Amino acid sequence: MGRFNKSNKNNGQENMDFSSPENLGTLSGNYEEDIKWLKEIFKDDDSIVFRRLNIGVDGSINASLIFFDGLVDSAIIDNNIIKPLTELEQIPKEKSAEDIFLSKVVQIDSVKKVKDLDEIIQEITYGDTLLVIDGIGEGLLFSTKNFESRSISEPEGEKILSGPREGFTEVIITNLSLVRRKLRTNKLKMKYFKLGKETNTQICVAYLDNIAAPKTLKELYRRLGQIDIDGILDANYINELIRDNPWSPFRSIGYTERPDVVSAKLLEGRIAIFVDGTPVVLTLPYLFIENFQSNEDYYLSFYYTSFSRILRILGFFLTTLVPAIYIAVTAFHQEMLPAPLLISVAIERQKVPLPAAVEAFIMLIVFEILKETALRMQTNVGQALSIVGALVLGQAAVEANLVAAPMIIVIAITGITSILVPRMNAPIFLIRFIMLILASFLGFFGVTIGFALMLTHILSLKSFGNWQLASASKLNYQTIKDTIIRGPWYRMILRPRQLTGNAVRQKNTWRGHDETYD
């Protein structure tokens, strides 16, 4: 029921409701019966308010306002609904009385006629107010939403030095407005959906009409239509339900909490998914290089940010390979080390009881534990923890000859460089351990096997019909301008070709340069 599948060719023209709640029927039109039924539906829920009104000159007509306490703006209900209703002298007797109420009596910007109980429930639980009047068959819904929300602030996880500092909040309307303000064009389309059978979460798919690839959009709608989950509390629910390569640790859908990032991705032909209740917005398709990109790359000098990107890519290799290479070199291929370095490491290794490979495993696990506790701890115990972590585990372990000093350096490099690529924390953690296991059994041979497997896997990754890494069929400036380096803006003439059918971004600059850039 209501499942959105391949045969249902819905291209976004009608209101798509992917959720499939149990059908409660409609309002009967009989006032007393409807109120009774509504009270039955919301039985044992004390937060709902049934406000009885007697309207008309003689107060002979019964009416009821139904809303949830705390979700609504009381001032609006008092001044714009109750006041005009009670002051009403003439009750319209015409056939379309509800229209008169909506257009002439009540002073609310957004109003709606409803009959369907499921819809009524979804709306009043989101802060709307229902008005049921004796003698009028349909309920009237008024938008009276007013709930507490966080103010706009810079996202903790994506701080930058220069550039816009806005961040999304938990309210989808606010989030959409932040993007709308940046992209002031009618081409920006925002399609609403509801997902989650119990949560009825508001979802919005946003894209630029002439830039986003229609086949990607179609594929996205197909996948969204197949979701059959009771609740969606964060964007990652949707990410995992619709992503490609579901078992891969690498991302295939991007995420951000910044409106400037979403706007930039939309301009490159990507599609954004907003989810109510979370500041995280998904963007797709996702290319592998996005793991190493940061919005700040585009706000600072391209020399500097190109270098930063190279550092991030280097960081990825270091954080995954350094422990494995250390084990391979010290336990299998000592001849790879220059003599003075070999001697220094050997002197340190001589004093410690455990083999280097076991030591590496233990220290990496300890480091992961430290990292996890730092994330989970209450702020007021933070200082104690960092002292214990840094001093006791690092310095004391070396001085007590439990852990070799070079191992501490290796773990430190691994830990620091992992921070360079925050979007890859899941794959990094896995690859690092797999490489370490391979290195402990096979030395460099194992590292090479592991590296080849990793590359093969990354090359096979797709995101909504696009290869994540193997996209550049021919190598020229326009295909690498925004990958390992970040070209200057005046040379960023094309959008990523595989994402869009409308690749030319700077038409006037493009003209006459076809041979040069294509």
Added chain:
Amino acid sequence: MMRRMISFISMILCCIFLSGCWNYKGLDDIDIVTGLAIDKDQGSDIYQITIEIVDTQTSGREGEISAKYIDAEGRTIFDAIRNSKKKLINKLYGGNMQTLIISKEIAEAEGVSIIIEELLRDGEPRETISIVISEEETAKEILLTDGIDSNIISYEIHEMITEDNKVTASTVDMPLYQTYNSIKGNGKALVLPVVRRINNINKNVVEGNGIALFKDDYLHGFLSPRDTMYYLFIVDRVRGGVISFPIGDLDESISMEIKDSKTDTKISSNQNKIYVDINVKVKLNIMEVKSQLNISNVDERDKLETQTEEYIEKHITELFEKAQSEYEIDIFGSGNLLYKKDPDLWRKIETHWDELFQSAVIKVKVEADIISSGVLKNY
């Protein structure tokens, strides 16, 4: 999915169990060999080797790195190396060995090629280790001297030889692979650096002392450090060094630093006679003048250049003639030039090359260029 998982896991398991002899060998399970000295007790025909290893036990985080020595005996060198293991917990690891010291008795009596081939067959030692000949009674004495810069004498010898070649032109740097090439190459001649033990401020230290000359792989004679420079001029291996000599009629000395040198040797044969034509182009800096010589004057400089040319020419000719008359072998590897030029001819004359060399006619031409006088105007 399940099938793929199972095949992936079995691949990993195969890696673990079928990994052959590439075994995990922790750094704490090996003794790092830094140098090896080989002697032979001529009476009993038993090799006596001394192995220098890094002392990882007493070397501290703050303290200096020190070395340990192990003596071992055996009927062959490999036997002796394996016998040394009987005294040790850990396996010897030779991948970072840097110096091999051979006593002159062995070099004289049985040649160096057996030792070199043994090292090349062994997988661990690098092909870049330095091979030196001990001028002392035994090679062990050299290994047991004190180092000035480090306690590991093997590393000190290795560094000393590779650097000396560039600075003093008094020795050659012969890594293992070049040594082997020199023995096996057509018409090539093997030379190896010589070290001796001298006293330096109450310490016995090692000093490079010229080179050892070989006939095939047997020790044939020695060249003094001074002669070594002219030897290097002939074989075009001068990278630096100092020339000092008395200036003509004045009874004063001058010192010049060699900045660059290029030797072009041509060899030709005509009616069973070999002609060697040596052209040396050398660039020099004046370092020290003990006279009132006006070196900023062009004529004076030209005169000085001519004197330098004559001086170098004289010594190169002398050395060449000494090799012809005294050593009676081609120590310069000139035969290799002939082999490259005319392999057919070389094959014909190969057997009596040394006789031909003794009667070879040499012509030496040196072009000296004083590129910097080092004199400041208005000083």
